Amino acid sequence: MSNTQIFHLTSKDRHPETADLTQFLTQSEGADTIVGPHARVYKCELHYESTTKIVAVKRIYPRGATPEDIERVDVRVRREIVVWIGLEHENIVQLLGTTEKNQDFPSIGMVSEWMENGNLWSYIKETRPLIDRLQLSMHPTISTDLSKLVHSQRVIHGDLTSANVLIDNNGRARLVDFGLSSIIAAFEGTSLMASAIGGALRFRAMELMPPLEEDPTNFDPKLTTACDIYSLGSVTLQILSGQQPYYNINDDVLVALALTQRKTPDRPDTQKLVDRNEYWDFIQKCWRKDPVTRPNAEEARDELFRLRKVVLA
Structure with missing residues (x-):
């Protein structure tokens, strides 16, 4: 069909x-x-x-x-x-x-x-050795090209997490849940919204939350391609470290508070792949507080390819 x-x-x-x-x-x-x-x-x-x-x-x-x-x-x-x-x-x-x-x-x-391999995070945990995470995260269909293809289609995903990147039978990454964030956003400010956000909040660009010092009733967030780049950095962090963003904050309400305070996630205390400074620097670029200073999709792709050559050399 x-x-x-x-x-x-x-x-x-x-x-x-x-x-x-x-x-x-x-x-x-x-x-x-x-x-x-x-x-x-x-x-x-x-x-x-x-x-x-x-x-x-x-x-x-x-x-x-x-x-x-x-x-x-x-x-x-x-x-x-x-x-x-x-x-x-x-x-x-x-x-x-x-x-x-x-x-x-x-x-x-x-x-x-139906994607038998499930989402990206379950696929990594269940079928891939830790040492393979570096190779997997660098694969163009897993990281930057996902954001690039969305932006090239003139669509902002708005809810990019490892849960809505699915893996097909050929091991190829496939994006799903376009528009879901705008559907859920219809309940912004309601108790339903609080119960629905869940783990996706941890990947959300901070500018989509009202600053702590401002009146939230006048807050009007706008989804941009920079929001997807922010989330790309968070997905990269989770793939490499095995930890979700704000891993040291258990309560999602406190995660929301950290976002309103414009606090980015802490660096995981791990000796795994994310301890490479090159990757942490890239993730922090994706999390820059001023959205216009973040890499665009093409720049993020080029940076990850450069890192791949450096680390796998």
């Missing part, structure tokens, strides 16, 4: 209309289900045109959401699918279609390929 076969955009409401795959999907008993703070992912079989394909069905369903919240989420999801369906690249997970909501599933589902 190609994008042109499953997608067209109505002029009336600018909502996407993808192929409704509901009748072609089955979920086997005991099949994998991944439950996160703001979404559930179901492993299903797609029976279509005499073929069977293992797929993922993702439904945005924040914990504690009211029926009104779900309705708002559904409207935002339908709009943000426009972003996803318009992206065609070998390092982006393809959207195959959607499923309709019903009494068991109150939100629309997004159908995409």
